[in-house]
Amino acid sequence: MQSNETKEGEVLLELEDINMCFGRVGALAGISLRVRKGEIHSVIGPNGAGKTVMMNCINGLYHPQKGNIYFKGEKINKLKPHQRAKLGIARTFQKVEVFGGMTVLGNIRLGRHIHLKSGIASGSLYVGKTAREEVEHRAFIEEEIIDLLEIEHIRNKPVGMLPYGLQKRVELGRALALEPELLILDEPLAGLNLEEVEDLARFILDINEEERWKVTCILVEHDMGVVMDLSDQVFVLNFGNKIMDGTPEEVQNHPEVIKAYLGEEDLYATRR
Amino acid sequence: MSTTFLPCSVYHEDYTQDHAWWQTKFIRGKMILLLLLLFVVIPKFADSYVLSVCNQIGYTILGALGVQLLIGYCGQLTLGHAAFLAVGAYTSTLLVLEFPWPKFLMDWGLAYPISIIAAAVVSGLWSVLFGLPSARVKGFYLILTTMAAQFVTVDFVIAQYVSRIGGRGQAFSLPPGTIKIGPWVIDTNLKVYFMMVVLVILCVIGLANLLRSRAGRAWVAIRDNDISAEVMGINIIKHKLLAFFVAGFIGGIAGAFWISNIAAISYEHFPWFWSLWLVGVILIGGVGSIHGTIFGAIFMVVVMEGLQLAVMPLADTYPKLLMDFLFIKEAAFGLAICAFLIFEPNGLAYRWWQIKNYFNLWPFSY
Numbered sequence: 084m085q086s087n088e089t090k091e092g093e094v095l096l097e098l099e100d101i102n103m104c105f106g107r108v109g110a111l112a113g114i115s116l117r118v119r120k121g122e123i124h125s126v127i128g129p130n131g132a133g134k135t136v137m138m139n140c141i142n143g144l145y146h147p148q149k150g151n152i153y154f155k156g157e158k159i160n161k162l163k164p165h166q167r168a169k170l171g172i173a174r175t176f177q178k179v180e181v182f183g184g185m186t187v188l189g190n191i192r193l194g195r196h197i198h199l200k201s202g203i204a205s206g207s208l209y210v211g212k213t214a215r216e217e218v219e220h221r222a223f224i225e226e227e228i229i230d231l232l233e234i235e236h237i238r239n240k241p242v243g244m245l246p247y248g249l250q251k252r253v254e255l256g257r258a259l260a261l262e263p264e265l266l267i268l269d270e271p272l273a274g275l276n277l278e279e280v281e282d283l284a285r286f287i288l289d290i291n292e293e294e295r296w297k298v299t300c301i302l303v304e305h306d307m308g309v310v311m312d313l314s315d316q317v318f319v320l321n322f323g324n325k326i327m328d329g330t331p332e333e334v335q336n337h338p339e340v341i342k343a344y345l346g347e348e349d350l351y352a353t354r355r
Numbered sequence: 356m357s358t359t360f361l362p363c364s365v366y367h368e369d370y371t372q373d374h375a376w377w378q379t380k381f382i383r384g385k386m387i388l389l390l391l392l393l394f395v396v397i398p399k400f401a402d403s404y405v406l407s408v409c410n411q412i413g414y415t416i417l418g419a420l421g422v423q424l425l426i427g428y429c430g431q432l433t434l435g436h437a438a439f440l441a442v443g444a445y446t447s448t449l450l451v452l453e454f455p456w457p458k459f460l461m462d463w464g465l466a467y468p469i470s471i472i473a474a475a476v477v478s479g480l481w482s483v484l485f486g487l488p489s490a491r492v493k494g495f496y497l498i499l500t501t502m503a504a505q506f507v508t509v510d511f512v513i514a515q516y517v518s519r520i521g522g523r524g525q526a527f528s529l530p531p532g533t534i535k536i537g538p539w540v541i542d543t544n545l546k547v548y549f550m551m552v553v554l555v556i557l558c559v560i561g562l563a564n565l566l567r568s569r570a571g572r573a574w575v576a577i578r579d580n581d582i583s584a585e586v587m588g589i590n591i592i593k594h595k596l597l598a599f600f601v602a603g604f605i606g607g608i609a610g611a612f613w614i615s616n617i618a619a620i621s622y623e624h625f626p627w628f629w630s631l632w633l634v635g636v637i638l639i640g641g642v643g644s645i646h647g648t649i650f651g652a653i654f655m656v657v658v659m660e661g662l663q664l665a666v667m668p669l670a671d672t673y674p675k676l677l678m679d680f681l682f683i684k685e686a687a688f689g690l691a692i693c694a695f696l697i698f699e700p701n702g703l704a705y706r707w708w709q710i711k712n713y714f715n716l717w718p719f720s721y
Contacts, residue, residue, distance in 0.1 A: 197587075221370040
């Protein structure tokens, strides 16, 4: 069962015995997770299992009552979300949380926030340092992100007016602009059509595998076909308890997982 | 609203061109015409009354820019901005009247310009103080805390303590000749007008530049979605306070500017209604747009002046109209806001954008 423990590779993120409850409702009970550098680690489980709570704990929106979180060997329990972002944790949200009033370019530029240095004095003059910095980062955004995600045609459109699928893509682009080491993808494929799912799955593989990015991903997803194809490791959660953590094959054959989530009959429901 | 259309055969070859304010020769030409209008045509042809209306517009623009920044760009509802105008005005007045300036600064006429900057900074810091609750509360609750800023600052601190400095009773009179920039004594509407135009242009450019750089994007992000803004690495509290600082800074400039236009300053110049008025200006002009602030200010001041002109001839037969003009003004203000919320919720700036697009895209508007 604990094949993950014996795997090779540097541990990027470690959750150690996380307990999180809201009042008397336990959301997470003693969760431990190790994400190694370079892998796609999926988290699956039925609705209400605590997947998003777990993601919120990792990036600091929630602070668990008990347990420790280590990122690159450093304890980050007390850090606020924006401090964790500076360490290199980015995320996308289950319901898209883009900045609707800004353009696509503005959204992605905002992702560069932690890499920009100009303050309000030089920003209000917009000469020298700020102007140079903006051009440099614009080049990065255009060449690395907009090109990768194929959103050239909408770069000046306000994001609030775009269709859902493109908003998801913009949100991914914004998270990438942080140049994160760990990217949390909270249901990136929910609500997309088959073609968009295939595109986005391709992008996720690209950013995970391409030499330029090499981003470690935590993927929360219900689409079992994609999860099993993409993941190196799958972590199964049910009612705040860990059921197992293993390779996709191990998970598919685990009786408890089948009972709790995948269903007895069809091994997994997928769109195909 | 931010989609830009470039005319045919205009291409950008690098990002600097794409980041420029005025991207085509046509726009540059238009802007030069606008500057000519502001600096040559209006001063040459306008009489003193028109100039005084212009000055009032300028004052409203300067005051409303801060409100626009807080409400329109940072999403921090504020209903106490007149307090920061008051702080700016009083700081500047006190510095000019009471501060022991070295002789050479007085001779060079630098006392007032320096006091404007000082007023802006003091007002900015005062604004940060009242922005602190924004770290914890949002929306309607924040309105209440900003209203506290109004009542604490104007009705308590200024009315009860600051007004008494130097043994004065209610108002600080500004003797002629105290407001001096360099060799010029600011004593006519025309001189005030020039000062107003320069200040408005500086503030608009500064704010517009801020809004396209790091801090400005962070503000808009906080307005649109504060949770994901924080996850993207923005220190929300810091940037909210920065927004309050910049808004107070511009408010301070507005207040310090206004003392050049009046003979005596009293706390009654900064009532709570003026804070509400500034919010009305941005609602009518368009929330989240700097043009909107300018259009809104022009609209409000011109409509109110027009109303006054319309009421004057009737005053002979109905003297009560003149007595109750304040109420008429308030009713018109309320009516204007209702009408805009119903018929053009995006404000005048949106109308302007539509008209511009109509001409840009003509004859194929699809």
